[in-house]
Structure formats: C-alpha cells, structure tokens
Amino acid sequence: xxxxxxxxxxxxxxxxxxxxKDRAIPDLEDGLKPVQRRILHSLFEMDDGKFHKVANVTxxxxxxxxxxxxxxNPALVVLANKELFIDKQGNFGNLFTGDNPSAPRYIECRVTxxxxxxxxxxxxxxxxxxxDGRNKEPVLFPAKIPVVLALGVEGIAVGMSTKILPHNxxxxxxxxxxCLTGKKFExxxxxxxxGYVDVSGYEGGxxxxxxxxxxxxSDPKRILITELPFGSTTExxxxxxxxxxxxxxxxxxGINDFTTDKxxxxxKLARGIYAQETIDxxxxxxxxxxxxxxxxxxxKNGLPSIMTVNExxxxxxxxxxxxxxxxxxxxxxxxxxxxxxxxxxxxFIEERIYKGIEKMKTAKGVHDAVIAGFKPFMxxxxxxxxxxDDIDHxxxxxxxxxxxxxxxxxxxxxxxxNARIKEINAHLKSIVPYSVSYLKGIIAKxxxxxxxxxxxxxxxxxxxxxxxxxxxxxxxVDLKYDPKSGYLGTNVSGGKIAEVSPFDRIxxxxxxxxxxxxELPEKAFVGADAxxxxxxxxxxxxxxxxxxxxxxxxxxxPYIKRFIIExxxxxxxxFLVPDGAQVLHIDTRTKFSFTVKYVPKPRLxxxxxxxxxxxxxxxxxxxxxxxxxxxxxxxxxx
Numbered sequence: 009x010x011x012x013x014x015x016x017x018x019x020x021x022x023x024x025x026x027x028x029k030d031r032a033i034p035d036l037e038d039g040l041k042p043v044q045r046r047i048l049h050s051l052f053e054m055d056d057g058k059f060h061k062v063a064n065v066t067x068x069x070x071x072x073x074x075x076x077x078x079x080x081n082p083a084l085v086v087l088a089n090k091e092l093f094i095d096k097q098g099n100f101g102n103l104f105t106g107d108n109p110s111a112p113r114y115i116e117c118r119v120t121x122x123x124x125x126x127x128x129x130x131x132x133x134x135x136x137x138x139x140d141g142r143n144k145e146p147v148l149f150p151a152k153i154p155v156v157l158a159l160g161v162e163g164i165a166v167g168m169s170t171k172i173l174p175h176n177x178x179x180x181x182x183x184x185x186x187c188l189t190g191k192k193f194e195x196x197x198x199x200x201x202x203g204y205v206d207v208s209g210y211e212g213g214x215x216x217x218x219x220x221x222x223x224x225x226s227d228p229k230r231i232l233i234t235e236l237p238f239g240s241t242t243e244x245x246x247x248x249x250x251x252x253x254x255x256x257x258x259x260x261x262g263i264n265d266f267t268t269d270k271x272x273x274x275x276k277l278a279r280g281i282y283a284q285e286t287i288d289x290x291x292x293x294x295x296x297x298x299x300x301x302x303x304x305x306x307x308k309n310g311l312p313s314i315m316t317v318n319e320x321x322x323x324x325x326x327x328x329x330x331x332x333x334x335x336x337x338x339x340x341x342x343x344x345x346x347x348x349x350x351x352x353x354x355x356f357i358e359e360r361i362y363k364g365i366e367k368m369k370t371a372k373g374v375h376d377a378v379i380a381g382f383k384p385f386m387x388x389x390x391x392x393x394x395x396x397d398d399i400d401h402x403x404x405x406x407x408x409x410x411x412x413x414x415x416x417x418x419x420x421x422x423x424x425x426n427a428r429i430k431e432i433n434a435h436l437k438s439i440v441p442y443s444v445s446y447l448k449g450i451i452a453k454x455x456x457x458x459x460x461x462x463x464x465x466x467x468x469x470x471x472x473x474x475x476x477x478x479x480x481x482x483x484x485v486d487l488k489y490d491p492k493s494g495y496l497g498t499n500v501s502g503g504k505i506a507e508v509s510p511f512d513r514i515x516x517x518x519x520x521x522x523x524x525x526x527e528l529p530e531k532a533f534v535g536a537d538a539x540x541x542x543x544x545x546x547x548x549x550x551x552x553x554x555x556x557x558x559x560x561x562x563x564x565x566p567y568i569k570r571f572i573i574e575x576x577x578x579x580x581x582x583f584l585v586p587d588g589a590q591v592l593h594i595d596t597r598t599k600f601s602f603t604v605k606y607v608p609k610p611r612l613x614x615x616x617x618x619x620x621x622x623x624x625x626x627x628x629x630x631x632x633x634x635x636x637x638x639x640x641x642x643x644x645x646x
Contacts (some may be wrong), residue, residue: 177198333439523581
C-alpha cells in the first residue's frame with residue numbers, strides 16, 4: 009500500500025506540474041502558453057511573406073505540440089483574433105456574435121512584422137528538443153514587450169487558475185517608457201468588444217472589475233446596445249434580456265439584432281415604459297452589466313507566481329534593456345568578425361599574398377606561405393591576428409572573386425561596418441534612451457496599423473456603482489396566506505398579507521414555534537394559523553426584537569423569550585421554543601404589556617397577573633426562556 013501511495017503521489021505531482029507549467033499558465037517572459045509559442049514558432053519557420061492555410065500551420069505545429077489539432081486550431085484562432093501577432097484572411101469567427109470560424113482548410117494566416125520585432129531572434133533564443141526528439145523548439149521567446157498583458161489569458165490548472173484581462177498595447181508600451189524614465193504610470197484593461205469598465209476594485213490585476221454595455225437611449229421608446237461588456241456576445245446578451253422579460257423583470261415589445269462588423273441590438277420597450285427607467289433593470293437583470301474577478305498568475309522563473317500589472321511592467325522594462333543589450337553586443341561581435349575577414353581579404357588580394365602559394369606543394373607549405381605573407385601587416389589585423397580558420401576562409405576564395413575584386417567598394421563596406429560599430433557603442437552607452445526609442449518605434453507601427461484601429465482604446469474607463477437587483481425591482485407581487493389550509497405563496501387563494509418583490513425571502517413562524525426562511529414560494533405549506541409571516545430582510549430583522557410567550561409542555565408554567573433573528577440557512581427548520589411547548593403569543597413591538605391568566609386551582613387566589621415585555625432582557629436565539637411565574641398558565645391577553 010505504501011508503494012502504491014508513493015507512486016500515486018509522485019505521478020500526481022508530475023501531472024500537476026506539467027499542467028501548470030506546460031499547458032494552462034502563461035510564462036511571464038514571453039506571455040505565451042506552450043501551444044501559442046509553438047504556433048508562432050511554426051509560423052516563423054513557414055514565413056515567406058504569403059498567407060498559409062491554417063490546416064497547414066496546424067499540421068506543421070503538430071511536430072512540436074503533442075496534444076493534436078483539437079487544441080492547436082482553437083488556440084490559433086484565439087491568438088489571431090487578438091490582431092497583434094497573426095494576420096488573418098477568411099472567416100475567423102465573430103467576437104461580437106460568437107459565431108464559429110470556418111474550417112481550418114478554408115482560412116489562412118501569417119505572422120505579422122510586429123511579431124518578428126517582438127519575438128524573433130533565433131540567436132538569442134534558448135532551444136530544447138521537441139517531444140519526439142526530432143526537432144528543436146524554443147523554450148521561451150525573448151519577448152521585448154509585456155505580451156501577457158496585451159493578449160490577456162484565462163487558464164485552469166491543477167489547484168490554481170489564472171484570469172488576466174487584455175490591456176491596450178499602446179498604453180502598455182507607454183507605461184514601459186514611463187517606467188524606464190522614472191515616471192509614474194497606471195494601466196487598466198481594454199477589451200476588444202468596447203463598453204465601459206469600472207476599475208476601482210482592480211487592485212493591480214488581482215481584484216475585480218465591473219463591465220457594462222454601452223447603451224444609446226436617445227430614443228425614449230427604444231434602447232440600442234452599441235458595445236458589449238467583456239465576456240458577452242450578442243447572442244448571450246439577447247438571451248439574458250429575453251429571460252428577464254419572461255420573468256417580468258423588464259417590459260419589452262421585442263428585440264432586433266442588426267449586428268454586422270459593429271454591434272447594434274435594438275430593444276423595443278412596452279407601451280408606457282421609457283428608456284431611462286429601464287436602464288437600471290437592464291444592468292441588474294441581464295448581461296449588460298457583469299462583475300469579473302481577476303487573478304494575475306504567471307510562471308516566473310519556472311514557478312507559479314501572483315504578480316501585479318505594475319510589477320509586470322517593471323519586469324519587462326528591465327528585460328527589454330537586457331535583450332536589446334544582448335542584441336547590440338551580438339551584432340557588434342558579428343560586425344567585428346566580418347570586419348576582420350574583410351580586412352584579411354583586402355590584404356590577401358591587394359598585396360597579392362595568394363601569389364606566394366602557387367609554388368607550394370604541401371598543405372603546410374601553403375599555410376606557412378599565407379602566414380609569412382601577412383607578417384608585414386600584423387598591425388592592421390591586431391589584436392586577433394590570423395587563425396587557421398581565417399586561412400581556410402582565404403584559401404576558399406574563388407579565382408573569379410579575386411579577379412573582379414573592387415578595392416573601393418571593399419573600403420566603403422568596411423567604412424560602413426566601422427560606422428555601425430561606432431553607432432552600436434553609442435547605443436550601449438545610452439541603453440535606456442535606446443530602449444525608449446525602440447518602444448516608440450513599436451508604438452508608431454501599431455498606430456499606423458488601421459486594421460487594428462491604430463491602437464486606440466476601445467473600452468471607456470469610468471466609475472459606476474453596481475446595480476443591485478433588489479433595489480431595482482418593484483415590490484408589486486402579492487403574497488397570500490390561507491390560515492385554514494396552511495398554504496403560503498403567490499399562487500394561493502387566501503388573502504393578501506403583503507406586497508413583495510421576486511427577490512424577497514420569506515420568514516414564516518409556525519404555530520408550534522418553528523420558523524423557516526424560504527425563497528418567495530408559489531405555494532408552500534407552513535401550517536394552519538401561522539404565528540408570524542414577513543420578509544426576511546437581514547437589515548430589518550437585525551433591528552427587530554421578537555417576543556414569544558409560551559408555556560412548558562410538562563408543568564404548564566409560563567415563560568417569556570426575547571431575541572433577534574440574525575442569521576439562517578435557507579429552507580432549514582429552527583425551533584424558537586422547547587419541543588412540545590405551546591406558544592401563547594408572539595410580538596415584534598419593543599414595548600407592550602400583557603396579562604397571564606392562570607388555570608384555577610384550590611387555594612390559588614390570584615388568577616390574573618400583569619407583565620411588561622420590556623422588563624426582560626433580549627437574549628440569544630438559542631437561550632432558554634425566562635419563567636414568569638410558578639403557576640400553570642391558561643392563556644395570555646394583550
């Protein structure tokens with residue numbers, strides 16, 4: 009058994025770790041889940057400037073992703089609909105209506121220039137074998153911007169989940185610039201469906217936001233929904249409005265959906281109902297207003313980590329400086345290598361060193377002849393000198409290239425290389441301003457792309473209070489009770505005892521001293537001659553003192569119990585008095601007087617006795633009653 013338990017524990021931990029790190033949670037460094045990273049890697053490998061069938065991209069990606077096309081196709085569509093890193097052609101679905109995309113064989117995509125700028129640098133990318141060992145895939149892309157904030161992501165792993173809202177790409181980059189220059193910054197979510205967002209409870213990505221649809225109420229007899237709250241579609245919005253109308257929460261004549269590339273849902277109002285008085289009901293009872301809880305969980309340095317938006321901006325500002333420094337140093341190294349080789353080639357050809365190897369009959373003789381030829385020019389090729397690899401390179405120069413060698417062109421090329429090296433050195437000395445200029449260049453590219461709206465914010469940030477359904481709905485439902493049959497509800501033939509709302513909960517105290525709190529019933533049995541029926545509002549009940557006068561089942565002695573009902577579990581029965589006791593009276597007044605009549609007995613002279621309820625303390629609901637007298641009670645008169 010111990011062996012099996014250890015095996016189970018080990019296998020479960022491995023599975024949980026795999027799901028968390030390699031499937032569901034994005035990495036902080038490049039902001040991508042593994043399937044998204046593999047899709048972009050496939051697009052980089054296939055890139056030739058033309059569109060590719062999504063089915064072909066999926067097939068290529070299956071070399072790297074072990075879970076098949078069923079997970080690749082939806083991930084590619086979602087990534088393409090973000091409109092940042094993948095150009096799309098064909099029907100990729102509709103974010104507004106929720107319509108599905110066409111089959112992968114009918115739609116096409118390609119990687120965008122922005123994706124190449126942000127992710128692509130094979131020489132700085134760490135590589136690992138693919139799942140079958142036949143290919144290599146990137147461990148992480150060296151991303152230059154906070155991709156995880158730009159895309160937004162939702163994922164459920166083992167024991168943890170993440171929900172990161174999308175943000176405006178331009179605002180993210182501007183915040184990164186502010187971070188690099190030591191200025192304050194603040195970034196809030198921006199949704200592709202537009203609408204409004206209240207970020208007062210956002211808490212840096214670990215709180216919640218309130219989102220609303222944008223409504224046009226210029227016509228008092230109809231409401232136009234022109235932008236959707238995040239997470240909703242036109243279909244889900246319409247269904248929620250129809251459900252609210254059927255429940256009597258709002259009164260409408262009909263709904264028309266004219267949505268194309270822009271949202272336009274027309275809600276026609278019933279006679280006598282106007283737009284301004286219906287707005288709150290739409291927010292309270294439909295998907296026009298929603299609260300979204302967020303949790304900014306990412307993989308950082310191989311471990312799950314909860315971060316804030318500002319922390320991610322600061323992390324990527326440092327990462328950008330590091331990546332650009334590495335790129336510049338790599339380019340400088342390559343240019344120095346190229347300059348060294350061009351210098352060797354110029355000397356080798358201009359000084360006709362190649363003539364010295366014509367009479368050599370051995371490889372060693374050729375090697376020595378080249379070294380001897382370069383001795384007078386060692387100052388020009390210091391500090392590197394000339395290596396065996398350099399000699400091999402020179403000996404491989406074709407005769408045609410030697411005969412057509414253009415000295416002036418070679419010198420111009422070397423001057424350009426030297427100028428670029430000087431420019432790189434200047435950038436390395438001022439790496440932060442260089443990083444800022446890079447980000448400004450990316451911002452300019454995004455603003456120039458009209459297909460994604462030029463990077464303009466789509467969601468309006470505002471401040472508004474959540475509409476509480478109880479505060480919007482009217483108390484116009486008749487609650488009825490038949491004391492003979494004992495039935496209570498809205499569909500009962502008895503007399504009306506109160507007007508309530510559909511959201512009210514009802515407190516019923518039965519004749520036997522038992523009470524229950526229930527949802528507003530159509531028809532529920534509470535027993536004949538119920539003692540008390542009312543709305544179970546916690547605020548009201550917290551201020552209401554109940555007084556119960558009862559007599560004990562064994563000796564008939566009278567007791568008084570005063571208490572407040574502060575909490576309950578729905579549809580659970582609670583006893584106010586001991587089991588079997590007879591309730592003589594129940595009251596909710598703070599002060600009142602009552603008279604107890606005793607059962608006549610021999611030698612009992614006083615049969616009536618007056619009491620004041622306010623003279624007795626309010627005690628806990630579970631506490632026993634206070635005995636009024638040592639005489640058997642008959643009844644109580646108020």
